Amino acid sequence: MHDEPILQTYNLSKxxxxxxxxxxxxxxxxxxxxFGFLGPNGAGKSTTIRMILSLVKPTAGRVELFGRALLRNRGSVLKRVGGLVEAADFYLYLSARRNLEIVSALRGDHSSGDIDRVLDVVGLLGRAGDAVKTYSHGMKQRLGIAQALLGNPELVVLDEPTSGLDPQGIKEVRELIQRLSQAGTITVFLSSHLLSEIEQTATSMAIINQGSLVVQGTVAELLASGPSVIRFDARPRERALEILKASPLVDTATVVEPYIQCTVRREATAALTRDLVESGIAVHAIIPRRSLEEYFLSITEGTSDVHAPDLSPPAGITGERLP
Ligand SMILES: Nc1ncnc2c1ncn2[C@@H]1O[C@H](COP(=O)(O)OP(=O)(O)O)[C@@H](O)[C@H]1O
Ligand SMILES: [Mg+2]
Structure with a gap:
């Protein structure tokens, strides 16, 4: 079931x-x-998504959904697709259920069973009678996803669904996406400007930068490929640098203030840390980065309109980013 292409773009351009x-x-x-669609702000993610949903006309190239050309089968293929582009608009004084009823009726669908189903999927059934104005940002975003799920689509396209949410909201939306995919009947296409976000939810991914594809493949393959980089904050630094340079596990070791940065061909964090500690070096921080992460940070750090806090080097010794 994982082999059948459900969405393909061919030289799609705008x-x-x-x-x-x-x-x-x-x-x-x-x-x-x-499918995670990753790229810094301004990379072209939303424009691509709008072309996939037929909200924007391509300048060149084409989109195929379910093996059929979008251009010639717009009505029939888009019925099978749900989309959330930017934050959904709701009538704030109406209940969540009433909002979905209105959307549903506009789509020509009047089955209330479907509304209860999507509210249940996103965990809002218990609050369905409350006015949307009483909802948190995360709940509104989940309601937007509920709206995208109306009509039982085979493909759901979500443009930066966690953008602007607090850590709790991000967690809720991430868990929801995981639940959707586990049911196995739905394909999810989501965009993000955060690698960590894609890493935690997606099975396949593509990176886009300045409108062009950089790489695409399974998340596991891409994260495992190529050499990786480890940064150590170790004292005394000169002695640590000597030890790392002499290690057969290390290809290069250089000072990148205030760290020593090593490139290694395979996972070597534990072995190198042990070597340092056994030589009497004090290791204050260890920051591992995979090559994809290194690459993604290098393209995004060069982009002025990226919000620095989201992509700044991780804090703490584990390399985990703060939410
Ligand atoms: N309606 C538009 N008119 C002119 N330029 C646009 C329009 N929409 C997007 N762009 C430009 O296209 C590029 C890609 O934008 P976008 O697809 O929104 O990127 P992303 O979603 O990855 O942040 C940006 O340079 C943006 O300024
Ligand atoms: Mg965008």
């Missing part, structure tokens, strides 16, 4: 005036995947 927002993008999303 130009605004003289600028290409998306250029020659070839994506392939297979049934049952959670």
């Amino acid at each position: 130009r605004y005036k003289k600028r290409w927002a998306v250029r020659d993008l070839n994506l392939i999303v297979r049934r049952g995947e959670v």
Whole structure:
């Protein structure tokens, strides 16, 4: 079931005036995947999603959904797709259920069973009678996802669904996406500007930068590929640098203030830390980064409109990012 392509783009391109927002993008999303679409702000994620949902007309290239050209089968294929682009708009003084009833009726669907089902999926059934204005940001976002789930779509496309949420809201939405995919009947396409976000939810991913595809593959493959980088905060530093340079596990070791940065070909964090400690070195911090992470940070750090706190080097010794 994971082999059948459900969404494919062929040289998909969009130009605004003289600028290409998306250029020659070839994506392939297979049934049952959670597909992460990762890129810094301004990379072209929303433009791509709008073209997939037929909200924006491509300048060149095309989209195929369920093996059929979107352009010629718009009505029939889009019935099988649910989308959430930016935050959904709701009537704040009406209840969640009433809001979904209105959307449902606009779609020509009047089955109230479907509304209860989607409210249940997103965990809002108990609050369905409350006015949306009493909802937290995370609850509103879950309601937006509920709306995207109306009509039982085979593919759900979510544009930065955790953007702007607090850590609790992020956790709720992430768990919801995991639940959706575990049911096995739905394919999820979600965008994000955070690698950690994609890593935790997606099974496959593509990275886009300045409108072009950088890489695409399974998350496990991409995160395991290539050399990785470890940063040590170790004292005395000169002695630590000598030890790391002499290690057969280390390809290169250089000072990147205030750290020593090593490139290694395979996982070596534990062995190198032990070598340092056994030589009497005080290790204050260890920051491992995979090559994909290193790469993604290098392209995003060079982008001025990225919010620095989201992508700053991790705090603490585990390399975990703060939420
Ligand atoms: N309606 C538009 N008119 C002109 N330029 C646009 C429009 N929408 C997006 N862009 C430009 O296209 C590029 C990609 O934007 P977008 O797809 O929103 O990126 P992302 O969602 O990855 O942050 C940006 O340079 C943006 O300024
Ligand atoms: Mg966007």
